Amino acid sequence: MMGSMQVVPNIFRFSVWIAMFWVVALLLGCADTTHATSQVPPSDAVLGVENSLGEPPQATGVSDDKLLAGKSLSDSPIPLSPPVMHANLPIATQLVASGQFADAEIVLRAILKESPDCARAQFLLGVALSKQKRYDKARALLEASLASNQDFVGRKQVDHFLAWACYYLGDLEAAKRCFQSHIQAVPEADDSYYGLGVIALDEDRTTDAQVAFERSMELIGTDARHARDRAKALARLGDLDIRRDQVDHALALYEESSRLWPDHYEVWGKLARVYESMNRPQDAIAARAQQQAAMERTGRAPAQEPKQ
């Protein structure tokens, strides 16, 4: 639907247009979102969204969708200038996509030294720094890439990375704005709905969190290729049920999450806690073993400590 729009002169007209659809939808009786079926195909994006401890999986690259999609001249509400290009951008993109963030940083800094106004390089460096948990500098670069008003490839995705950087810097308001902006630009952005859900959890808005996570899951769909994203959302819904003292529900969600994505070491940790709380120590032991194995598989297990 968004793709059919040729020009959007300003946000006001855009909002009015959406509001008209909202009214029509209400009149047609399809505002019951509980059973809504998405008309939007699920996103192929596999972001590697950071876990609750702010630990992005270091070895995981960023999907091509996130790095390459979103050239937005056609539907940007503001006029954009042509991008500043550099011959090494494809190399940097490949490095970021393959999770070689430190190497990518070197290449991107060299690009920016030669072409300081290259917004795509700023964007990619922002992503690379985010993935190394250097959120403050990442935030500055991502903001700069947007401020350039260049029509670079990936522009639509900047807000998503910017949102997570803001989140991990403790700026929930900015994070919310960015997730919201990303959703407006990329309506199928399941991971930004997920982000809004995480923020709602932090603000103890449980109903809002549920809505956001469920919407995220709806966008993710049931395709096995997106099992990881679905698992993350399920785990958060489980957290929500813990908060509501619905431990049985949480357990079911955690178990489903762990089946979908066995490398999700955090959900094994959550499961272990739930089993302990339900006085199922053997299941807890097994879950912790799975947690440890998942951490080892993903390179997150701390080295064995020396003994006295």
Next chain:
Amino acid sequence: MMWIMWTISIVSIVSMHASQAERVVAPAGSVSIQLQDVTKSSGIDFTTTSGDAVSSQILEVKGGGIALIDMDNDGDFDLFFPNGATLAQPARGPGARLYENLGGMVFRDVTASSGINHHAWSFGCAVGDFDADGFDDIYIACAGPDHLLKNLGGGKFADVTGAAGLGHENLWGTSAAFADLDGDHDLDLYVVNYVECDPAKPIPPAQFRGFEVINGPRGLVAQPDLLYENLGNGTFADRSAESGIRAPQASYGLNVAVLDLTHDGLPDIYVGNDSQSNFLFKNLGGLRFQEIGTRTGTATNIDGAEQATMGIAIGDVNNDARADILTTNFSDDTNTLFVQRNDCFFDDRTSQYGVGIPSRTLCGWGAAFVDLDHDGDEDIFVVNGHVYPQATRATMNSDYAQPPLVMSRDGARFFQLKDAAQSWLNVPRRDRSLVIADLDGDGDQDAVVVGLNEPVQVLKNTHDSKEDWVIIALNDTAHPANRHAVGARVELSVGDLHETRWIIGGGPFQSNTSLQAHFGLGAVTPANAQMPIQVSVTWPGGEKTTATVARGRRTVLNPNGAASGPSPAPAPSSAK
């Protein structure tokens, strides 16, 4: 079409709740928590020592604690600072300091006259009357053998470490706590130890986010904790092995809190470990303990992640008379709030209560629950500072020097206190610990903060109401060896207000918690001013005492149910 509606819904949700975070910034003049930095006039002009100005070894970055001790039994708290040393002279630092409380928030350095001549590199301290002579003594956890300072009365102390059967170990002690662990009514001792570390053998640096930084604790050898039984004759016996506290593998211990967390009337031991699971040692009786941290949910956070626990605070965030635990942790992690359920399992409710996000860019140390504004619920006070001198927000999302984090409780949420008018709240420091107590006898809770090679900071609470508080001091006349009743629970009821406090061993970080229960009562109105204030004490042995107490008073209660008062709080005076 539906995605549009979803979009609008989410946008609406976000917009409607934009005020959530804004609440952390209170309008000018509306901040109910008011403290004032009175260091200059306090008489405490003392900068602690902990290694070199730019730390290079793990030994240098923990700083030291503070002991709250009424050394002269005059009803107010004096202050002891164990102090550290430097790598150049690790065995002989500038020395510990003792300050006498003169009243009116004025202190006097009485180190020289006290006979204290303690220069070992020191970290934590515990306070208790180990020999039941009526005077509180001081245990100091050190790098190397620990020390026990016996209070001789008259403001004099003597080092009795060897005579008490202590000091044989050569470990890095970080924190310690006195409590009656075996039910014989005298004070036993738990000592938390950290890692093997020889100042003469510098540990090579590690790499962290592109920087050469201080190495450890990961990769270093953890040291086991110690449990000493008080034999009742002025000596201790090491029961570490047979007590069960050595059953789990030694960990990087940093802090300890002793209280009954399992509701069986026996004091349990909660140990905060650095980068590893925390321990909860359930007291089985007979000086036997079983580690149940994992089983009770207190070992890790909601994701099953081991954290770097430094500070421990005990409070009751949902007013269910069950102790909840706040731990402070490293930056890029959050402080963690464990809320106890009815079945003694602790749920991680960090984000629910709003405790997580404001702490994410901070490296938290000493922590306390305290009702700073007497509104009837406990706020949170945490001091912060990074361990890596290279830390900046740009490099590590967290600056080396950091301001404190004070969070005001409002119902089931905590909100960060932001107030540009209170300078102490905004000055970044390399803080490590704090103690909270009514230091000037006006009923509200003041604070003393110590940092890493930082001047000691004295903060006076300027809350000005006179009738909206109660302080309960316990005097277990039946068991004078534990006369402060470490392990007791104190519950207060007035009208609809029901609050619970615990008299605990250990606490904030390398320091001790005030052995008095402080309650804010909320705004005084004509209706509630006449309501009786009921206090119920569950003593360490399980006996219960109830009493009616007066507003605006510090009341001393004994097990007979009679208040040996109410005694007015010590009157402020400029000199004794």
